[in-house]
Amino acid sequence: MQSRMDRGFMRYQEEYEKKAIEVLRSGWYILGKEVESFEEEFAAYVGTKYSVGLASGLDALWLAFKVLGIGKGDEVIVQGNTYIASVMGITINGATPVFVDPDEYYEIDVDSIEKKITERTKAILVVHLYGQAAKMDKVLELCKKYKLRLVEDCAQSHQAYFGDVMTGAFGDIGCFSFYPSKNMGAYGDAGAITTNDPELARLMKIYRNYGSEKRYHNMVVGANSRLDEMQAGLLRVKLTHMKEITEERTALAEYYTKGIDNPAVIKPKVREGGTHVWHQYVLRIPGERDKFREYLDENNVGTLIHYPIPPHLSEAYEYLGLKRGSLPITEKYADEVLSLPMYTGMTREEQDFVIEKINEYRE
Ligand SMILES: *Cc1c(COP(=O)(O)O)cnc(C)c1O
Secondary structure, three states, rough: OOOHHHHHHHHHHHHHHHHHHHHHHHHHOOOHHHHHHHHHHHHHHEEEEEEEEEHHHHHHHHHHHHHHHOOOOOOOEEEEOOOOOHHHHHHOOEEEEEEEEEEHHHHHEHHOOHHHOOOOOEEEEEEEEEHHHOHHHHHHHHHHOOOEEEEEOOOOOOOOOOOOEOOOOOOEEEEOOOOOOOOOOOOOOOOEEEOHHHHHHHHHHHHHHHEEOOOOOOOOOOOOOOEEEEHHHHOOOOOOOHHHHHHHHHHHHHHHHHHHHHHHHHOOOOOHHHHHHHHEEEEOOOHHHHHHHHHHHHHOOOOOOOOOOOHHHHHHHHOOOOOOOOOOOHHHHHHEEEEEOOOOOOHHHOOOOOOOHHHHOEE
């Protein structure tokens, strides 16, 4: 059994197909009324004043640090256990990532941030990994105390809350990906930022379109990172269903948690005060993850590892000079985590099958 993205499409097939035809017949494919409407609707959903549609989640991160003026000589604090795109958003701008180990919820360990702050620290990048909100009260307190910018990587956390604030509405800028497998997946590449600052929103619109606000008047060296009309239109449809999509994932996660019972396996926990939208349902199997994964594979349960190589140990970041052992918890988690199948439209029978196989496993 593998994750099935087509199920999410088929549930609302008629609405998506109607919108796709409407966009195709409109004769307008880039930066039009679908993108404009999507930006308004998405900002209202997250609870910010502005949203700007972009081509991907990586572009959102890259351009976020760019419009904040963070670059060479600056440091950004980020958790070690994240998808490498979070780190690339920092380093494409020439800034230096400073890694912090995660807590037991797989989010940034807020008690380890302060000792990493130097006079070069300009921002904290919080990644709400796997769909769970990080401990934002403490993060906000540190940003205020040290006058740091706050950027959120919400690529996995659409509609997750800490307190009564949605992730993406805490920071100077919230960065979203709508890559097809994300909770709010598009049908191609897509991304967006959210912000309450009109100047940051304006700069973002300039940067995404070759650095121009007015055609052929280029103010800065920008990018071609526009959300297209087709993806914006399809995302507007998906947005109207995000409440039920999130409720379904929550029910799937609760069913796993209730059913899985094997001493070899550590189940995920939800922090009090926040919510989890279950982009991934991640187990830890200390000492025998790979053996356990092989066993599941032989029994037709397809799993994934998010992520097997932490960014600081990847070839791309050899130049940072961080050796194995420099982030012990990040490295331990990379050897122990395993993500179970989890998708819109997953049936009770499919989940029972996964649970049965896990519970039958013996060391
Ligand atoms: C998917 C993802 C990204 C990158 O998004 P793309 O749209 O694929 O560029 C960034 N950060 C995290 C945590 C992600 O999961």
